[in-house]
Amino acid sequence: MSFLDRFLKEQQDSKVVDNETKSSETTSEVVKAPPDFSPPLSEETRKILQEKVVERLREIYDPEIPVDIYELGLIYEVNVAEDANVEIIMTLTTPHCPVAESMPGDVQIRAQDVDGVRDVHVELVWDPPWTIYMMSEAARLEMGFM
Numbered sequence: 001m002s003f004l005d006r007f008l009k010e011q012q013d014s015k016v017v018d019n020e021t022k023s024s025e026t027t028s029e030v031v032k033a034p035p036d037f038s039p040p041l042s043e044e045t046r047k048i049l050q051e052k053v054v055e056r057l058r059e060i061y062d063p064e065i066p067v068d069i070y071e072l073g074l075i076y077e078v079n080v081a082e083d084a085n086v087e088i089i090m091t092l093t094t095p096h097c098p099v100a101e102s103m104p105g106d107v108q109i110r111a112q113d114v115d116g117v118r119d120v121h122v123e124l125v126w127d128p129p130w131t132i133y134m135m136s137e138a139a140r141l142e143m144g145f146m
Helices: 003-025 041-055 103-112 137-143
Strands: 075-080 085-090 119-126
Touching: 003 041, 041 075, 041 103, 041 137, 103 119
Parallel strands: 085 119
Antiparallel strands: 075 085
């Protein structure tokens, strides 16, 4: 047996021993299964999906204000149904906002990209009207309103 063959065999043998040691040490660990996104969704899975959608919406920033639209208070509701369809109720800072035509589409696209979401409906509302008090504390602090 050549040096290289012995070396490779020793390496493989040590990996087997290491794996057996690790598996006996980690048998007490609980591995959480990924959520099941097949309808009907459980309440827990709907909550997980809602959190993922909100996380994705936090990636969208108002072009005139350096705050994401969720912290800005533009997202009023994110509802996930048992069939994995998502309804988002949102507003804009003003009806004359320069992104009034594109922002709801961006919200829909971002939410639709979340694994597990079947369909997304975005409803743009003007009542109640947006005010700075709908912003999170962190956003108001960042904007100098506190």
